[in-house]
Amino acid sequence: MSAYEVDAVVVGSGPNGLVAAVTLAEAGWRVVVVEAQDTAGGGLRSEETTLPGYVHDMCASNHPMAMASPAFRALGLEREGLAFAQNDIPLGHPIRPGESGILRRSAADTAAGFGADEKIWRRVMGTFGSRWKQLGRAIGNPLRPTPDLIALGATSVWPTTWLLKALRDERSRAVLSGLAAHAIVDLRKPAAALVGVALGAFAHGVGWPVAVGGTSSIADALIARFTALGGEIITGTRVTSVDRLPSARAVLLDTSPRDALRIAGHRFAPSYANALHRMRYGASAYKVDWAIEGDVPWADPALADAGYIHLGGTAEQVVAAERDVAKGRMPDEPFLLLSQASMLDPTRAPSGGSAFGGYAHVPFGFDGDITELIERRIERFAPGFRDRILARHVATPAAMEAHNANLVGGAIDGGVPDLRQLLARPRLSLNPAETSDPRIFLCSASTVPGPGVHGMPGRLAAQLALKRLG
Numbered sequence: 090m091s092a093y094e095v096d097a098v099v100v101g102s103g104p105n106g107l108v109a110a111v112t113l114a115e116a117g118w119r120v121v122v123v124e125a126q127d128t129a130g131g132g133l134r135s136e137e138t139t140l141p142g143y144v145h146d147m148c149a150s151n152h153p154m155a156m157a158s159p160a161f162r163a164l165g166l167e168r169e170g171l172a173f174a175q176n177d178i179p180l181g182h183p184i185r186p187g188e189s190g191i192l193r194r195s196a197a198d199t200a201a202g203f204g205a206d207e208k209i210w211r212r213v214m215g216t217f218g219s220r221w222k223q224l225g226r227a228i229g230n231p232l233r234p235t236p237d238l239i240a241l242g243a244t245s246v247w248p249t250t251w252l253l254k255a256l257r258d259e260r261s262r263a264v265l266s267g268l269a270a271h272a273i274v275d276l277r278k279p280a281a282a283l284v285g286v287a288l289g290a291f292a293h294g295v296g297w298p299v300a301v302g303g304t305s306s307i308a309d310a311l312i313a314r315f316t317a318l319g320g321e322i323i324t325g326t327r328v329t330s331v332d333r334l335p336s337a338r339a340v341l342l343d344t345s346p347r348d349a350l351r352i353a354g355h356r357f358a359p360s361y362a363n364a365l366h367r368m369r370y371g372a373s374a375y376k377v378d379w380a381i382e383g384d385v386p387w388a389d390p391a392l393a394d395a396g397y398i399h400l401g402g403t404a405e406q407v408v409a410a411e412r413d414v415a416k417g418r419m420p421d422e423p424f425l426l427l428s429q430a431s432m433l434d435p436t437r438a439p440s441g442g443s444a445f446g447g448y449a450h451v452p453f454g455f456d457g458d459i460t461e462l463i464e465r466r467i468e469r470f471a472p473g474f475r476d477r478i479l480a481r482h483v484a485t486p487a488a489m490e491a492h493n494a495n496l497v498g499g500a501i502d503g504g505v506p507d508l509r510q511l512l513a514r515p516r517l518s519l520n521p522a523e524t525s526d527p528r529i530f531l532c533s534a535s536t537v538p539g540p541g542v543h544g545m546p547g548r549l550a551a552q553l554a555l556k557r558l559g
């Protein structure tokens with residue numbers, strides 16, 4: 090008989106916690122997941138926050154990374170009923186009212202809209218896009234470099250502002266800057282362009298879809314697989330100490346570095362605890378969802394069909410906004426990331442209405458009110474937008490953190506993914522999920538390869554636990 094009550098306890102049920110739990114359960118381990126909130130899913134939750142029938146994603150909305158991720162592809166969650174919806178236009182980037190850069194599924198069609206940059210876009214993004222599978226594998230485990238990772242690094246480890254110098258068309262420059270801004274780091278610093286080029290390549294390779302029924306369907310599929318394998322999920326229980334958990338061979342923490350210290354700090358060697366202490370968090374998210382009558386009345390009709398909108402203006406405006414945010418200043422024209430989810434997935438809103446929403450990048454821990462500023466900014470590019478608002482739901486950085494303890498100060502990244510923290514996450518190690526305690530593993534976005542719904546930190550941590558303790 091086993092000396093333990095269970096084989097593993099996973100603390101936290103975000104995509105990484107759930108992928109880790111499923112991976113362990115598939116290997117025959119008895120696994121319990123303990124989640125602080127009343128609903129499992131972490132960044133995968135969706136709710137009717139504005140009006141009944143309007144389903145909004147609380148955090149993650151669009152899923153190029155899930156589509157390209159080896160962890161998700163290996164799980165085959167379509168067997169649990171998971172489906173994605175998308176069209177030919179993953180992304181639109183309004184530059185000024187009536188004028189936008191449009192990123193299409195086809196790299197050639199996208200490039201055709203980028204004037205003087207047609208050739209370079211086709212050559213760089215088209216090539217990476219056609220190798221999305223290899224790129225997904227390479228990014229999923231970047232500490233074991235592959236030729237694709239080396240090629241990505243050679244092209245785009247540089248500051249985004251340097252890459253922008255190689256482009257001449259306003260539309261391609263805007264689109265690239267918006268993609269890189271997903272890293273939420275100052276675009277004059279290295280590494281953000283890695284994120285930008287990878288996201289662009291995935292948009293061409295696999296698209297930028299939403300999950301049918303809401304991002305929560307991804308959690309539902311993972312939970313269905315996990316419970317079918319005999320796994321148990323305990324919700325509404327915030328873990329404060331590893332000593333109060335059921336006895337287990339392994340504990341996997343899908344938590345922030347801050348909570349990892351709170352829960353298991355007394356078990357860590359000082360050097361590992363210091364690495365967790367030293368993690369720097371990036372900018373925060375200020376999220377607004379709207380129930381809209383009809384559609385968003387974009388001045389540029391091409392935006393009506395774009396699944397995702399980077400409302401950022403010119404590349405220079407995006408660079409300035411991200412620079413201000415990184416310096417702790419609220420920009421006058423914040424970068425907005427907006428999902429037109431119900432356009433792609435009509436199940437998310439009653440007929441004649443739209444579930445629209447997204448977030449602004451704001452300084453870490455920002456505590457002001459910018460709802461009016463955000464709506465004015467959208468109104469400029471979509472005149473009449475404000476008249477169509479039926480209801481809104483606002484989540485400030487503090488509210489984001491209250492809804493998910495991993496969003497420290499409302500920061501969405503689990504530790505800013507700048508060059509250092511992309512690799513040393515939380516410290517440099519070929520097995521970044523390992524802690525100084527051989528039975529405790531970190532499996533959240535605060536380990537390699539970092540934020541996003543791709544489940545790779547969860548998969549790598551679970552594989553390491555199986556290898557060492559299985």
Ligand SMILES: Cc1cc2nc3c(=O)[nH]c(=O)nc-3n(C[C@H](O)[C@H](O)[C@H](O)COP(=O)(O)OP(=O)(O)OC[C@H]3O[C@@H](n4cnc5c(N)ncnc54)[C@H](O)[C@@H]3O)c2cc1C
Binds near residue numbers: 106130154501542
């Ligand atoms: C506004 C926003 C928009 C985003 N948009 C996208 C997007 O479009 N596409 C994309 O790929 N990614 C997106 N992301 C990023 C993505 O959501 C995260 O990177 C991802 O969810 C991280 O997964 P995780 O499993 O590491 O942690 P999380 O999803 O954050 O889950 C952690 C879970 O652990 C629980 N927990 C924490 N501490 C404890 C404790 N002590 N005891 C018990 N439970 C605990 C939390 O309650 C939570 O449920 C977005 C994030 C935000 C905030």
